[in-house]
Amino acid sequence: MNDLGELDRPGTPAGPGAADASSEKALGSAPTAPTASPAPEPAADREPSAKQEPAGDRKPPSPRRGAADPVKALMHRHRELCERAVDPLEIAAGLEAHGITERTAARFRHRDVFSLAEEMYARVTRDGDAPASPAPVAPRARADWVLLTLLPGALCAAAVTAAHLTHGRSRLFAVAAGILAVGLALRAALRRGPLSRTDHTAPGGSTLWISWLVAYSLLGNGLLHSAVTGGPDGLPTGTADGPWPLTAAPVLALALACAPAAWIAHLFTARGRRRLAASRGLEDFAAAVRPLLLGTVVLFLGALAALLALCAAFLDEPAGYAEALALGALLFIARLLTTHGFVHAPAVVLTATATVQAAALATVFIARLPGLDFLGTPVETLVTLWGAGSVPTLACGAAALVLLVHATRKLTRASAHAPPAPSR
Numbered sequence: 001m002n003d004l005g006e007l008d009r010p011g012t013p014a015g016p017g018a019a020d021a022s023s024e025k026a027l028g029s030a031p032t033a034p035t036a037s038p039a040p041e042p043a044a045d046r047e048p049s050a051k052q053e054p055a056g057d058r059k060p061p062s063p064r065r066g067a068a069d070p071v072k073a074l075m076h077r078h079r080e081l082c083e084r085a086v087d088p089l090e091i092a093a094g095l096e097a098h099g100i101t102e103r104t105a106a107r108f109r110h111r112d113v114f115s116l117a118e119e120m121y122a123r124v125t126r127d128g129d130a131p132a133s134p135a136p137v138a139p140r141a142r143a144d145w146v147l148l149t150l151l152p153g154a155l156c157a158a159a160v161t162a163a164h165l166t167h168g169r170s171r172l173f174a175v176a177a178g179i180l181a182v183g184l185a186l187r188a189a190l191r192r193g194p195l196s197r198t199d200h201t202a203p204g205g206s207t208l209w210i211s212w213l214v215a216y217s218l219l220g221n222g223l224l225h226s227a228v229t230g231g232p233d234g235l236p237t238g239t240a241d242g243p244w245p246l247t248a249a250p251v252l253a254l255a256l257a258c259a260p261a262a263w264i265a266h267l268f269t270a271r272g273r274r275r276l277a278a279s280r281g282l283e284d285f286a287a288a289v290r291p292l293l294l295g296t297v298v299l300f301l302g303a304l305a306a307l308l309a310l311c312a313a314f315l316d317e318p319a320g321y322a323e324a325l326a327l328g329a330l331l332f333i334a335r336l337l338t339t340h341g342f343v344h345a346p347a348v349v350l351t352a353t354a355t356v357q358a359a360a361l362a363t364v365f366i367a368r369l370p371g372l373d374f375l376g377t378p379v380e381t382l383v384t385l386w387g388a389g390s391v392p393t394l395a396c397g398a399a400a401l402v403l404l405v406h407a408t409r410k411l412t413r414a415s416a417h418a419p420p421a422p423s424r
Helices: 003-007 017-029 070-077 079-084 088-097 102-107 113-123 143-165 168-189 207-228 248-256 258-278 282-315 321-339 344-366 373-386 390-410
Strands: none
Touching: 070 079, 070 113, 079 088, 088 113, 102 113, 143 168, 143 248, 143 258, 168 258, 207 248, 207 321, 207 344, 207 373, 207 390, 248 258, 248 282, 248 321, 258 282, 258 321, 282 321, 282 390, 321 344, 321 390, 344 373, 344 390, 373 390
């Protein structure tokens, strides 16, 4: 039996003392019939009975314990959460994060976790009599993070334009400078605004794998196609018709999509906290947030598809909708989980996806060694049937689906939408 069940059990007498005390009181007040008193025994022959004790040594009966207060015991276990909470919703989210469900709340004589949190918030002792804060809302859009989310797309567009207008070594310098500028701008955009982590730390440990996935979107398909056909015969020239062709349209669209991703993530946070304030149960809140999450992902994919069409028309390149949308969905869902405090699963999935793409590319080159040609057969068959873009499409699509299922479990919890604890 767990400790929560024991807290809810009403108290029982510690021993027979309470029952004996009431019995003695009843017997002392009841009338008794006169009886003949026996002859007194000599004092020397008397021995104290086992049931009789001297009046000075007699212990008072133990008092009857009242019913236990399970809510008070629960408050003691979560004292830090109750003391720093600025709203009952924060306590409800914390309790839900610690595994307290609607059924557990019923054992504390409450209809749901929200009602239990309201009692805990009302009973907690605080310094001062500050009034309760209003329902948590998402922070308003600020000019700094609005500009930062626009910066990666603007710098990427400038770098692509410079690569098309320059030649030779100048093009190489322009591309290197553009990659560096876009990387720094993207890092700054991930540190502020709706795409930043709640603890305001660095963008996370998955930066290397995200960079690999984006670089593969730019160079990987051309390299894989050249490797299957016996190449490559030289280094990339920065054009789509070279020996190692580049596909800049998906990368430019992803960089431009940083701005709508931030706005959509901000919308998801705001709507999620509003529904947290309006919900009266964890199951009701999860049912309300689940379609909101799916609609958020669909809205981002629609914005990314529109940007892909514009970039493909501007650069006169194939859009590669399947590959770019799969990669965009993977990166967006991973960032959405990261901003709400779930960093482990996105890191694992991104690492696995990058490893699969690297392994698929490596097997084609390893298959050129004597006796190892069978290693490249699966990838070569896939490229022959569906093209070089099928490898990243399948890898990123499967990873995005896994993260979406994980997000429907994690981002529909009340603890994922609780406001961050105030800094002290």
